[in-house]
Amino acid sequence: METTLSAEIRNQFADYLLRNGFRQTQERFAILEQAYNMEEHFDVETLYKKMLDEKGFHISRATLYNTIELLVACRLLVRHQFGTLAAQYEARTKADKHFHVICTHCGAIREIKDDNVRNAVLNKRITKFTAEYYSLYIFGLCSKCKYALKRKNQL
Ligand SMILES: [Zn+2]
Ligand SMILES: [Zn+2]
Incomplete structure (x- = not known):
């Protein structure tokens, strides 16, 4: 897999998973990478489709939602609520x-x-x-x- 993520970002997530007793799965890091490669704010469905259509990456929605929550909790993703839209996310480094x-x-x-x-x-x-x-x-x-x-x- 191409790695466009900085080591710092990757390590921050790895540390968080380790400290909180979550497994460091390939899926979780693939989701982090995709989230950091999004050009604009995105909702979970958009991320799901992008991973499936462009990368052929099959992940369950449950894993996706759960990983997004972890990324928000460790402050790598920021959650926005713009008006009545579904929650939108963006990389902390951009936000x-x-x-x-x-x-x-x-x-x-x-x-x-x-x-x-x-x-x-x-x-x-x-x-x-x-x-x-x-x-x-x-x-x-x-x-x-x-x-x-x-x-x-x-x-
Ligand atoms: Zn207008
Ligand atoms: Zn923004």
Whole structure:
């Protein structure tokens, strides 16, 4: 199998599995690798289809759901709940570097990189709390929807 995962990421998962008494199976690492190779946010079904269709990798949905939970628990994956969509996931190493703007009308999601926002959040000290990661969502209207609604006099 091609390995595009960094050793650091791989080891983090291996350590977590070991410390918590889970077996280090080939399936679990294949799921981690696929999750880290996804270009965009994904839901579990998309990941399942991708592994099956493109890699011919047969895994049970139970294993997939269970492994995704482990990856969230050891903070290699971030879970997003964008509006009414099924939960979406993305690699922690990507999620750390952007925030999301979400159109409440069409559901479009855009990623915005802004070091000022990032630093402001990361440097924020919160008493009696140790921050580990963050997700920031800004809700509103995308320009397409705003234009369409204005034309229909709904805005
Ligand atoms: Zn994102
Ligand atoms: Zn929109």
